[in-house]
Amino acid sequence: MIYQIYPRSFRDSNGDGVGDLLGIIGQLDYLKWLGVECLWLSPFYPSPMADFGYDISNYCAVDPIFGTMEDFDHLLQEVHTRNMKLMVDFVPNHSSSEHPWFQASKSSKADPKRDWYIWRDPAPDGGTPNNWLAMFGGSAWEWDEQSRQHYYHGFLSEQPDLNWRNPEVITAMLDAMRFWLDKGVDGFRVDVIWHLIKDAMFRDNPVNPDYQPDMATYNQLLPVFSTDQPEVHEVISQMRRLLDSYGEKVMIGEVYLPLEKLMRYYGLSGDGAHMPFNFKLLETRWDPNAIGAAVENYESLLPKDGWPNWVLGNHDQRRIASRVGKSQVGIAALLLLTLRGTPTLYYGDEIGMEDVQIPKDEIRDPQGINMPDKNLSRDPARTPMQWDNRPFGGFSEVAPWLRVSADYEEVNVRKQMSNHESILSLYKQILSIRQSEPSLQIGNYRTVLITSQLLCYMREEQGNPAFLIILNFSNTDARFESRDSLAGDVLLSSQRQLDFAFFSNGFSVLANEGLIIKLKK
Numbered sequence: 362m363i364y365q366i367y368p369r370s371f372r373d374s375n376g377d378g379v380g381d382l383l384g385i386i387g388q389l390d391y392l393k394w395l396g397v398e399c400l401w402l403s404p405f406y407p408s409p410m411a412d413f414g415y416d417i418s419n420y421c422a423v424d425p426i427f428g429t430m431e432d433f434d435h436l437l438q439e440v441h442t443r444n445m446k447l448m449v450d451f452v453p454n455h456s457s458s459e460h461p462w463f464q465a466s467k468s469s470k471a472d473p474k475r476d477w478y479i480w481r482d483p484a485p486d487g488g489t490p491n492n493w494l495a496m497f498g499g500s501a502w503e504w505d506e507q508s509r510q511h512y513y514h515g516f517l518s519e520q521p522d523l524n525w526r527n528p529e530v531i532t533a534m535l536d537a538m539r540f541w542l543d544k545g546v547d548g549f550r551v552d553v554i555w556h557l558i559k560d561a562m563f564r565d566n567p568v569n570p571d572y573q574p575d576m577a578t579y580n581q582l583l584p585v586f587s588t589d590q591p592e593v594h595e596v597i598s599q600m601r602r603l604l605d606s607y608g609e610k611v612m613i614g615e616v617y618l619p620l621e622k623l624m625r626y627y628g629l630s631g632d633g634a635h636m637p638f639n640f641k642l643l644e645t646r647w648d649p650n651a652i653g654a655a656v657e658n659y660e661s662l663l664p665k666d667g668w669p670n671w672v673l674g675n676h677d678q679r680r681i682a683s684r685v686g687k688s689q690v691g692i693a694a695l696l697l698l699t700l701r702g703t704p705t706l707y708y709g710d711e712i713g714m715e716d717v718q719i720p721k722d723e724i725r726d727p728q729g730i731n732m733p734d735k736n737l738s739r740d741p742a743r744t745p746m747q748w749d750n751r752p753f754g755g756f757s758e759v760a761p762w763l764r765v766s767a768d769y770e771e772v773n774v775r776k777q778m779s780n781h782e783s784i785l786s787l788y789k790q791i792l793s794i795r796q797s798e799p800s801l802q803i804g805n806y807r808t809v810l811i812t813s814q815l816l817c818y819m820r821e822e823q824g825n826p827a828f829l830i831i832l833n834f835s836n837t838d839a840r841f842e843s844r845d846s847l848a849g850d851v852l853l854s855s856q857r858q859l860d861f862a863f864f865s866n867g868f869s870v871l872a873n874e875g876l877i878i879k880l881k882k
């Protein structure tokens with residue numbers, strides 16, 4: 362199980378209102394207690410913070426706001442001491458515009474680093490080189506008056522895209538990976554990996570016929586020529602070869618693509634990522650038919666020997682508790698942790714943190730600020746972790762960079778730790794069962810029953826007890842009936858104390874109830 366930490370918002374140890382590496386170290390025992398096996402840290406590198414760390418000005422250092430390199434070394438050691446792994450975020454598609462490489466590149470057309478970024482002459486009519494759009498609004502081309510060319514930025518203009526067709530760029534970026542591998546990190550989550558290579562001819566993107574006005578302006582076009590180019594797999598292979606030379610390391614690519622295209626990012630013969638993130642559940646309607654179909658579809662498209670993974674939240678998306686509602690957070694926990702594959706849990710989801718409404722004048726996310734009428738700010742899912750009932754939820758001694766949820770006195774780690782019926786206790790219990798049962802770790806997935814209320818599936822690993830998972834997506838009671846004869850013990854219910862209750866073919870399921878049943882052989 363991977364746990365994503367957004368360092369700004371996890372724990373502030375030095376009273377500046379921003380989370381930091383020492384703050385994370387202080388909570389490692391909590392993460393170990395919960396059952397976390399691997400941490401992924403969102404960027405903590407030097408950055409002007411135009412995109413809160415996804416605009417990096419030095420790939421091989423720590424931003425002072427998060428601490429020092431000694432703090433990082435200490436963190437890595439403390440993670441390893443507890444037998445956990447540490448993955449760091451790698452942002453190879455773009456640097457900050459304040460990175461010395463870009464400063465050099467921008468200084469003149471003749472600079473040796475000019476070609477490290479993507480510079481183009483204006484169109485014959487004086488306009489932008491083509492119609493490509495930036496993810497965070499407006500054209501993806503920024504005019505530089507001094508050198509009289511445009512540079513390409515898939516995100517903010519403060520995030521110029523590196524030119525991955527230039528071998529020197531590849532060498533420099535692999536060196537940055539090597540820097541962290543030499544320190545002993547266990548792998549990378551690679552930011553927007555499907556963006557790395559752009560069409561060599563810079564052809565215009567076609568219009569998206571399904572564009573709706575509430576969507577980000579980026580979606581007016583289909584990014585056919587600006588992303589997911591066949592040559593991208595060559596550069597990903599180079600990253601993978603470097604990783605493999607360090608032994609057992611992992612590379613997870615961030616890829617938002619339809620599943621058919623996503624699967625190409627599995628590099629099973631060592632020529633790509635170990636896994637592309639599977640974001641399918643983030644966009645699937647919360648009902649048993651839709652979820653069941655999405656799981657089946659993903660399983661069926663997976664390449665042979667491809668290992669699945671599941672995501673219900675991250676720092677770019679709505680909080681799962683807000684999306685499905687408080688009564689369904691237990692079902693979300695069970696689904697994430699009992700499907701076949703590696704789950705990634707976003708910090709705070711384990712206590713059911715919700716999206717926090719941020720008043721307009723407090724919005725920090727550039728995606729929200731640049732498209733104010735579209736409700737696209739990602740701040741609501743990035744608020745400070747709620748540790749206890751002290752002011753600011755025990756996150757910090759001072760007012761944090763982003764406001765803390767008003768519900769922190771009720772929704773916090775300390776309170777939920779001592780309550781056996783809390784969502785936190787549920788996460789811990791599921792993880793502990795999962796970690797001791799081969800069928801739940803590596804067993805096959807098989808749908809058993811889907812009704813308008815229930816999604817029921819089996820996890821089976823030869824030679825081990827099979828598990829039946831029953832999830833009630835509705836807020837009314839339901840009845841599970843099996844055609845096969847089944848018998849076993851209920852190991853866990855999300856709604857009641859039922860431990861080791863006897864289970865047989867017919868079973869009454871409570872509203873919003875999820876069950877883990879260990880079947881008799």
Ligand code: TEU
Nearest residue numbers: 412415496516552553617676677678728
């Ligand atoms: O996100 C890539 C990405 O596609 C996002 O823009 C996402 O689709 C959108 O924000 C949904 O609201 C990665 C990082 O996860 C994100 O935080 C960065 O802002 C972005 O890349 C640029 O590095």
